[in-house]
Amino acid sequence: MDIQSCVEVRNEWDIVSARQLGRNMAKELGFGNVDQARITTAISELARNIYLYAGRGKICIEPIDQLGRKGLRIVALDNGPGIREIRKVMEDGYTTSGGLGAGLPGVKRLMDEFSIESTVDVGTEISATKWLR
Amino acid sequence: MQKSIRNEIIESILYVAGVLYKLDNSIVQMINENQETLKNIWLKEVNLFKDKEIASYTTTLKLSEDTDQQFFELLIKHINYNDISKDGTLDQFFDQVLHTGLPLKYLTQGLQIARRVILNMLVEAEMDQDKLSAFYREIDSWLDPILNRVVENSSQIWERTVSLQKTALMELSAPLIPVFKNISVMPLIGSIDTERAKLIMENLLNGVIKYRSEVVLIDITGVPVVDTMVAHHIIQAADAVRLLGSTCILVGIRPEIAQTIVSLGIDLSLFPTKSTLQKGMENALEITNQKLISNK
Numbered sequence: 001m002d003i004q005s006c007v008e009v010r011n012e013w014d015i016v017s018a019r020q021l022g023r024n025m026a027k028e029l030g031f032g033n034v035d036q037a038r039i040t041t042a043i044s045e046l047a048r049n050i051y052l053y054a055g056r057g058k059i060c061i062e063p064i065d066q067l068g069r070k071g072l073r074i075v076a077l078d079n080g081p082g083i084r085e086i087r088k089v090m091e092d093g094y095t096t097s098g099g100l101g102a103g104l105p106g107v108k109r110l111m112d113e114f115s116i117e118s119t120v121d122v123g124t125e126i127s128a129t130k131w132l133r
Numbered sequence: 134m135q136k137s138i139r140n141e142i143i144e145s146i147l148y149v150a151g152v153l154y155k156l157d158n159s160i161v162q163m164i165n166e167n168q169e170t171l172k173n174i175w176l177k178e179v180n181l182f183k184d185k186e187i188a189s190y191t192t193t194l195k196l197s198e199d200t201d202q203q204f205f206e207l208l209i210k211h212i213n214y215n216d217i218s219k220d221g222t223l224d225q226f227f228d229q230v231l232h233t234g235l236p237l238k239y240l241t242q243g244l245q246i247a248r249r250v251i252l253n254m255l256v257e258a259e260m261d262q263d264k265l266s267a268f269y270r271e272i273d274s275w276l277d278p279i280l281n282r283v284v285e286n287s288s289q290i291w292e293r294t295v296s297l298q299k300t301a302l303m304e305l306s307a308p309l310i311p312v313f314k315n316i317s318v319m320p321l322i323g324s325i326d327t328e329r330a331k332l333i334m335e336n337l338l339n340g341v342i343k344y345r346s347e348v349v350l351i352d353i354t355g356v357p358v359v360d361t362m363v364a365h366h367i368i369q370a371a372d373a374v375r376l377l378g379s380t381c382i383l384v385g386i387r388p389e390i391a392q393t394i395v396s397l398g399i400d401l402s403l404f405p406t407k408s409t410l411q412k413g414m415e416n417a418l419e420i421t422n423q424k425l426i427s428n429k
Contacts, residue, residue: 012327016326019357033388034388034389038389041360106399110396
């Protein structure tokens, strides 16, 4: 249960398996229906970003326990081109691929904690946490 | 008299043709002579491997007792031919084994054990180094094509299965069903990827023209996750339907999906949405000026 599970993201089907893993872990931890949907949607967004922009990377999901406070952390890692303007990316409606531009700001709203680190030409690491209420 | 001369000529030609032929012949002879011993060692090793590695296939183990025998006999039989596809029995056997659900590693391991067993026999026969290495090459050139064939067969079976399932999935992918006059429904089940999203758009637009639909209901009850990409495709599809002069109603939005859509900040206000297919249908009947009348 404490072991981190990772899913490699290389194609669209890997997004589905990352999602499935997240849903199962959320269910096991005792998250409700709505939070399960939030977590899976967040994983879906992060995994799709990896697939679209970096080509390949991985999604790691781990249960966390901080002084009895339980939660689930999603970490999205890639060695892609990186994000040049993080502030812009976090604005609603900003997109470089013709999408809705709601992905990253959406993930931030879906989850409780959100952090993003990115270096141009090196890669991106996004981590998002949802606490069990 | 003439016959024996011809035989002599053939033999001498073959002799001149190379050492390879001679080696091949003597090795075949050697294997044929020791066939029973080889077979027993092989069967023992294969069974050891089966107990250890494929114990989970117990239901098919009984069947594979005969399969083992057949496997080895076919292998021996094919030493005598140089061409593995000579009579197709080996291919048939591989197909049969793979279709019964035995793992590929049963076949590859079986071949490797055969190679090991025969090489052991040669080493024990104590011959000089040159001859031995020639034998090694000989055995490689006999077994490698068989191994290649096994892998090829199994990957072909897999490719066929995958492509069949893909076609089956495509057919289920995005059906548009005319329900009442001018009203059609598109029920979506399962994850939506880019390929499917394209199909949805195509089927939707073609169907709207074909069935002269005024109202199309897109039912997403069976879609597990609605993220920005899925929403984007649905919005585009609805927009395209609007351009054709019809109305698109999104139905089957579960409460948790509604919450995530709101959190994501997706604007779905451009077209009507309803919680269930039933409500959507009532709405659609209203739009098309139709009524359901119970026959009492």
